Amino acid sequence: MPCKVVLAAEVASNFTAEIRSEVSQKPERPRLVGFLANDDPYAEKYAQSSSKHLAEAGLEFELRQIPREELEAAIKDANQDSNVSGILVYYPVYGDKRDQDLQDMVDPTKDVEGLNVVYNGKLYGNDRFLDEDKTRKAILPCTPLAVVKVLDHIGVYDHSLPYGDHLRGKTIAVVNRSEVVGRPLAALLANDGAKVYSIDINDIQIFERDQAASINSHVISKTDFKTEDVIPLCDVVITGVPAAGYKMPTKLLKPGVVAVNFASVRNFEPEVKEVASIYVPSVGKVTVSMLQRNLLRLFNYQH
Numbered sequence: 001m002p003c004k005v006v007l008a009a010e011v012a013s014n015f016t017a018e019i020r021s022e023v024s025q026k027p028e029r030p031r032l033v034g035f036l037a038n039d040d041p042y043a044e045k046y047a048q049s050s051s052k053h054l055a056e057a058g059l060e061f062e063l064r065q066i067p068r069e070e071l072e073a074a075i076k077d078a079n080q081d082s083n084v085s086g087i088l089v090y091y092p093v094y095g096d097k098r099d100q101d102l103q104d105m106v107d108p109t110k111d112v113e114g115l116n117v118v119y120n121g122k123l124y125g126n127d128r129f130l131d132e133d134k135t136r137k138a139i140l141p142c143t144p145l146a147v148v149k150v151l152d153h154i155g156v157y158d159h160s161l162p163y164g165d166h167l168r169g170k171t172i173a174v175v176n177r178s179e180v181v182g183r184p185l186a187a188l189l190a191n192d193g194a195k196v197y198s199i200d201i202n203d204i205q206i207f208e209r210d211q212a213a214s215i216n217s218h219v220i221s222k223t224d225f226k227t228e229d230v231i232p233l234c235d236v237v238i239t240g241v242p243a244a245g246y247k248m249p250t251k252l253l254k255p256g257v258v259a260v261n262f263a264s265v266r267n268f269e270p271e272v273k274e275v276a277s278i279y280v281p282s283v284g285k286v287t288v289s290m291l292q293r294n295l296l297r298l299f300n301y302q303h
Contacts, residue, residue, distance in 0.1 A: 003273040008146075008285040011153045015289040016057060019296060023058040030085040030299035031060040032112060032291075033078050037068040042242070042264040043090040046284075050088070053288045059295060068093050072105060079107040085302065086112040086295040091180050100179065109302060112294040114139035115180065123184055126164075126191040126217035136301055139294050144185035146286035147238060147262055148192075154278050156236060156258060157192070164216065168193035171233055175199045175248065176240035181262065185238070190218035197230040204230060228252055236260065239267035250275055262287075 023029065032054060036047055047063050054061040066074055071093060078084045087110045093099050103115040111119065122128070122138035130136040151157060157166040172189050176182030177200035186198040190207035198205045198220075206221040231237060231252040239248055240262045250271040253259065260280040261267045272279055 001277065003276050004278050005273070006150070006154055006278060006280045008150070008280070008283050011150050011283075012285040012289040015149075015286075015293060016053075019057050019059075019289070019292045022296060026299075029058055029060050030295050031062070031083060032086040032088055032295050033081075033084050034061065034063045034088040034090065035071055035074055035078075036063060036065045036090045037071045037093050038090065040090070040092070045264075047090060049284065050288055050291060053285070054292060054295075057292050059292060071102060075102065075105050079105075079110060084110060085299045086110050088112050088291070108139075110298060111139060112142070112291055112298060113180075114141045114145075114294065120184075124187055124217065137297070139297065140188070140290075141180065141184050142290040142294065143181045143240075143262055143283065143287045144188055145290045146283045147185055147260060148188055149286055149290070150260060150280055150283055151236065151258075154258065154280070161193070164191070165193040170194045170235050171197070172236040172238065173197045173199055173231055173234040174238045174240070175227075175267070176238075176263075177205070178240075181240055185240075187218055191216075197225070197234065199227055199230070239263060241265075241267050248272075 034047055034050065036043060051061045051063060075087065078087050087106050089102060091099055093102060104117045106116055108116045108118040119139050123140060128137055130138050159166060161168055167189060172194045174182055174186045174196060177198050186196045186207040190196045190209060193209060196207040198207055204223050204225045206223060207218050210219040232254055234254060236258040237248065237253060238260045242263055244265045246267055247269050248267050250269045253275045255275055256277045257275060258278045259268055259272050259276040262283045266281060
């Protein structure tokens with residue numbers, strides 16, 4: 001059977017239509033402020049793309065390019081500004097623990113990325129709601145959520161299984177363990193029942209639910225595995241390596257695998273289409289849709 005190539009625009013279209021419809025009925029438009037405090041060309045490209053698509057959805061966006069030494073004060077000002085509905089910081093800024101400090105500085109009521117400690121606790125604890133009455137959902141990071149929506153769209157999630165077990169029986173590799181994308185994505189997939197091999201430059205860890213535990217969230221196990229040991233076992237391989245020279249060897253892929261790339265460069269070799277049943281070359285437009293969705297959700301919470 002030939003490989004089906006699924007484009008991000010196809011997945012994003014339904015979300016975009018819903019968002020436009022809801023925004024058009026608002027008496028005022030939600031406003032997002034983005035802070036660009038690095039010289040990463042991909043971050044700037046994402047900022048430009050965000051601006052275009054937010055405007056198309058009827059949402060306001062202002063990009064502020066500032067030195068990173070001024071970012072902390074700028075975030076505090078935006079937290080207090082009643083005209084700002086959401087705050088977006090383009091990471092990495094420092095590329096170390098200081099980035100986590102910046103994430104925690106963003107007011108949770110304006111954190112469109114869902115990276116604040118409040119939302120992190122909800123994600124890793126597998127708790128979807130902010131309140132006991134379950135009327136307000138926690139905000140999830142945009143790119144991990146985009147990958148989940150892509151996997152759902154192409155049928156990887158099995159909705160005939162109980163809620164929380166829609167990925168039961170699936171083995172998935174996530175090649176990236178950044179705190180912004182790879183780690184939260186592995187946690188989301190494990191919390192939905194998958195066995196996840198989280199592959200980083202230093203090691204491979206397994207994220208999976210502990211069926212014997214009283215909690216419903218995942219546990220993490222360290223391993224001595226190598227990439228060539230685990231990739232052939234995986235039903236889904238998700239890559240997010242931000243390096244043009246990195247390629248996932250096609251020869252390692254299981255026939256019929258679902259291959260998804262969320263990096264800004266193509267991580268799969270062209271031959272992936274000869275092995276994969278489904279190939280998703282990028283998720284960028286879905287990420288932007290999730291950004292819009294998170295902004296609209298926070299705006300509704302604020303009003």
